[in-house]
Amino acid sequence: MNSVLLAIVIPLLGAFLIPFLPKRFKPVVSVCILGITFLISVTALPVVIKYGEIFLQKKVNEWFNLTFVIDGLSAIMAVVSSCVAFLIALYSLEYMKDYEERGIFYFWMVLFVGAMMGLIFSANLLLLYCFWEITAVCSWKLIGFYRQEKDLKAADRAFLVTFFGASLLLAGIVFVFFSYGSLDLYFLKGKTLPFITSILLLAGIISKSAQLPFQTWLPDAGVAPTPVTALLHAAVLVKIGVYVFARLFAQTFLAQPAFLAAVITLSIATIIVGAASALVENNLKRILAYSTISQLGYILLALAINTKFMLVIALLYILAHSLGKAGLFLCAGIIEQKTHTKNISELGGLYKTMPLTAAAYLMCAFSIIGLPPFLGFWPKFMTVLFTVKEGYVIAGILALVGALATLLYLVRLFNFVFLGEMKIKAEEGKRSVMVFVVMVLGVASLLLGLVVKLPFGLIARLIQ
Secondary structure, eight states, X not given: OGGGGHHHHHHHHHHHXXXXXXXXXXXXXXXXXXXXXXXXXXTHHHHHHHHOSEEEEEEOSSSOEEEEEESHHHHHHHHHHHHHHHHHHHHHHHHTTTOTTHHHHHHHHHHHHHHHHHHHHBOBHHHHHHHHHHHHHHHHHHHTTTOOHHHHHHHHHHHHHHHHHHHHHHHHHHHHXXXXXXXXXXXXXXXXXXXXXXXXXXXXXXXXTTOTTSTTHHHHGGGSOHHHHHIIIIISHHHHHHHHHIIIIITTSBXXXXXXXXXXXHHHHHXXXXXXXXXXXXXXXXXXXXXXXXXXXHHHHHHHHOOHHHHHHHHHHHHHHXXXXXXXXXXXXXXXXXXSOOBGGGOOOGGGTOHHHHHHHHHHHHHHHTOTTSTTHHHHHHHHHHHHHTTOHHHHHHHHHHHHHHHHHHHHHHHHHHSSSOSSOOOOOTTOHHHHHHHHHHHHXXXXXXXXXXXXXXXXXXXX
């Protein structure tokens, strides 16, 4: 059981090993570290099935404990995040090969994943907050990786917005401590939070997950290298917020109905604003960023319904979105690197010279849209259905409108980039690691949708 926590230790220590390695070994060692992290995370699944929820604690002083939890929620998130991070790192071997500073890139990337693993398994609010801030620093350095003025401005904006949210989160944590005298989640389970404390915690959560009104930093973060944007959107950063919401309000505290109603309203507003913004955007990465904002609104909506079944659906949605959105961003990276533009109006006809990239894009897009039989269909359908069944009819209708808008902006993007007259000639390359990775993500989105009972059944068994 303790060995599961190596999923935290190995990437955290491994990150600090990377700067001392010869330059040519840094990328491969980084990929190996993340691959090992993924394999260790997988070992948490049988542990949870056999033993259920497990708390591991090391007392530091009277008011702070190093407390970790291995349960269904942490195991699922660790497996999904580390798997997608590993695939993104594999993709980066080709994408980053010509960058002199790639050693620094891999240091921050591996540290980022290590902090995510630490946050996922944390069962003490102060410990969780410490890892939360480490992820903020890592994202700041990675978004500004190219060190141009626009990159640094985008990185600073992301850091300031999320730091402001983190300050509100910390205030909420302080309120929790003064209310109950403990920050350990096993002690706090079943407690009811004052409304103001819930709002403070929520503000921190939505700043990280780029929900209204904190969504503006995420589209600007597209200036980062494509592996970074894929990591932010699909594996690590924005998923932190919805994970912490699930941990606190679906697994620990008893949420007040008025608070959950406010979250439902917020999630619907985010779905609509994100989708509408994507419809009028012409920058390839910004379209996908607005899509992430909108899709995370669906996950937050599912969690706000606040039933065990909808928690399972939310986790299935996280899996579908992580695979699909990683694939879309990595496809965008191939297109940008080969054509040297992110403006979709300057592109066209690329399916002729990039057939595999086009196929991978379609599979990932169909999953994000929610078309059967792709994986993304099932959680989106269930989220809309149960929103209506719980009495939130208007919210359900607006969620359906958001789903239609998702279809429109992702088909629009495909039409501009892959169909029509070829404006910039570019080839995806033979034996490309990048193309291999996006095909893996696309095929996984299809195959898991065809056998959806397997991931759904596993998640349901782990969460029971």
